[in-house]
Amino acid sequence: MPKITDFLTELQAQLSTPQGRGIKIKQDPRTIKRFNHDNSYHASRDPAAVISVKTEDNVSLVMRLANKHAVPVIPFAAGSSLEGQTLALDHGIVLDFSDMDKVVEVHVDDLDCVVEPGVGWSELREELKPTGLFFPPDPGAAACIGGMCGTNCSGTLAFRYGTMKDNVLSLRVVLADGTVIKTRNRAVKSSAGYDLTRLFIGSEGTLGLVTQATLRLRRIPTHSTVIIAQFPTLASSAATVQHLVQSGCPFLRLEIIDDLCIKAVNNEIPDPSKKFAELTTIMAECAGTSQDAVNEQLEAFKAACGTIAQNVTMATTEQETDRLWSLRKRAFFMAPSLRHAESEQGKQFSTIVTDVAVPISRLVDILVATRKMVDEARLVSPIVAHAGDGNFHCLMVVDKNDKDEIERAKKVRDDMARLALKMQGTCTGEHGVGLGKIHLLEEELGEGALEVMRRVKKALDPKGILNPGKVFLEKKGSKL
Ligand SMILES: Cc1cc2nc3c(=O)[nH]c(=O)nc-3n(C[C@H](O)[C@H](O)[C@H](O)COP(=O)(O)OP(=O)(O)OC[C@H]3O[C@@H](n4cnc5c(N)ncnc54)[C@H](O)[C@@H]3O)c2cc1C
Structure with a gap:
């Protein structure tokens, strides 16, 4: 049994030291309730305490003591995970990074920036706007960089810019015993040693805690237009997308929303004239550095739609563009309205x-x-x-x-x-394994690959205190 009480007593005694200053220990029912769940369907689990950290030194201290007392630590960013990643299975402590929310440096000339893990992707986008640069990963929820590294998330812009793995240059990480490392420098290319950045990204807080991330930025396209087309069937819309991808046309985004989803979103549009026809819809964004580049993508899109598509519409104003993308973003929240009969x-x-x-x-x-x-x-x-x-x-x-x-x-x-x-695909493209897909990961990769993962975990976290019970089971055949 972890010695939570001993751990908390020792941590409490360190709060006024230089390394401990900034740490807050919370055990009130309201805070426990706030941090006992994520956005998934998995049952909530109460942590023994929630510990807020403000500095890398704070994180290192917490880990040193947690390791000493073998207390499980569950890192928590915005808690928007969809597979149970932030649930405190062994009644461990949740580490709350929301006070580590500074943009530390912006290197406009190098197209990168350095941020703390509690920075939200949409807040970062606002802050970077005056520079003409942006950070592409855009999960549909109000996620933060630490959690986005945790799940290797992506979003609508991954089609052009890739996932977190493609957009994080380097990390500072606190290991299970409190040691602090950096995974790389800022150059966009490096062949120097093992790729530790990518080892930590997608590890769901099971290998180390991100305390700082250097992010690759891109220039905001100067010209862009959203185009949508509606299709009689899901199959015909998907065939059109397959064709567009195979043609190599560099759209910014290429999304499908089915007829049921349009119906759900229509439920919150009061004005009947603004509702969408309830048909499966492709939404594409064409973008580039000139109107010619955009036009070329628009023409490719219209040609691929052929005569099957109906209601081909282009957004002509920023307001209309926002309206169309909010349609996509509201899908998750509006889905339950389909059962309000x-x-x-x-x-x-x-x-x-x-x-x-x-x-x-x-x-x-x-x-x-x-x-x-x-x-x-x-x-x-x-x-x-x-x-x-x-x-x-x-x-x-x-x-x-x-x-x-x-x-x-x-x-x-x-x-x-x-x-x-x-079909040689994967059990999760972007939400991660968490609890819900542990059995499927084993089927996807086989016992050999899982055993390598277990050895990596053992080397970095010998006591198994970092987010235990997530991604894979400790031993083959063991149950959670
Ligand atoms: C409405 C909705 C839409 C979504 N759309 C998308 C989408 O389009 N694309 C997509 O990829 N995902 C999507 N998601 C899922 C979710 O937003 C992402 O998985 C996101 O990356 C989680 O970030 P978070 O800040 O909420 O992290 P959390 O849920 O708090 O944590 C995620 C993981 O990271 C770990 N972690 C947190 N902080 C750290 C840290 N500092 N160091 C190490 N590990 C840490 C946690 O322990 C956990 O394992 C969506 C979710 C919702 C609810």
Whole structure:
């Protein structure tokens, strides 16, 4: 059993030292409730305490003592994870990074910046605007850089700029015993040794704690236009995306939103004249450094749509562009509105979100098969896709008190992932493994790769205190 009380007593005694100044220990019910869950469908778990840190020194001190007393530490950024990544399984302590929220340096000439882990991606975007630069990863939630490193997140702009792995140059990391390391310098290229930056990105807080990240920035395109087209079927929209990706056209974003999702979003648009036709829709953003570059992408898009597409519309103002992208962003929040019929009154709903990704040539096959699976399981589930990356999500709206319905949704989650694996894809394109996909990771990579991961974990965190029980089980066959 971890000695939480001894740990907290020793930490308390260090709060007035230079290394401890800034740390706050919280155990009040309101704070525990705030940090006992994420945005996933997994049951909440109360941490023993929430510890807020302000400096790298604070983090190092907490880890040194946690390691001494073998206390589990669960790093927490914005808590928008979708696979249970921030749940305190072993009644450990949650480490709250929200006070480490400074943009430390901006190197406009080098197109990079250095930030603390509690900086939000959308706040960073606002702050960088005057420089004409931006940081591309844009998950749909109000996520922060530490958590975004944790899940190797991406978003709508990954089609052009890649995921966190492609956009983080270097990290400062506190290891399980409190040691501080930097993974690299700021050059955009480096062949110097093992790629530790990428080892930590996507490790879901199980290998080390990010205390600073150097981020690669890009220039904001000077010209851009959003274009949407609606299709009679999911298959015809996916075939169009496959064709566009294979053509090599460099769109900024290439997304699919299915008819059910449009219906959900329409539910919050009061003005009937502003509602969208309830058909599967491709949304693309064409962008570049000249209007000619944009026009070329627009022409490629229209040509690929051919005569099948209906309601091909372009945003002509910034307001209209924002309106169209907010349609995409509202999908998760509006999905439950699909079950607000009178017969469903009094029920409580939650959304089980799951994501997979496949090589682009299999997008049509997997989307069609998934829609069939969802319908056969009698589930209400809009589908949204970062289609250009062969990545999509099912937003399964379930009655929280209907065990059978929840089991059917979990079966769809597993069947979808297994189908993606058969197509040489992955059980998660961007949400990560957390708790919900541990069994699927093993199927994806096999025991050999998992054993290597276990050895890496053992080398960096011998006592297994960093976010235990996430990504994989400690021993083959052991249960959580
Ligand atoms: C509405 C909605 C839309 C979303 N859309 C997308 C999307 O388009 N693309 C996408 O990729 N994801 C998406 N997500 C999922 C989620 O936003 C991402 O996984 C995001 O990266 C999580 O960031 P966070 O700040 O909330 O991190 P948290 O949930 O707090 O943590 C994420 C992981 O990182 C670890 N961690 C936190 N801080 C640190 C640190 N300092 N050092 C080391 N590890 C740390 C945590 O322990 C956890 O394992 C969406 C979620 C929601 C709710």
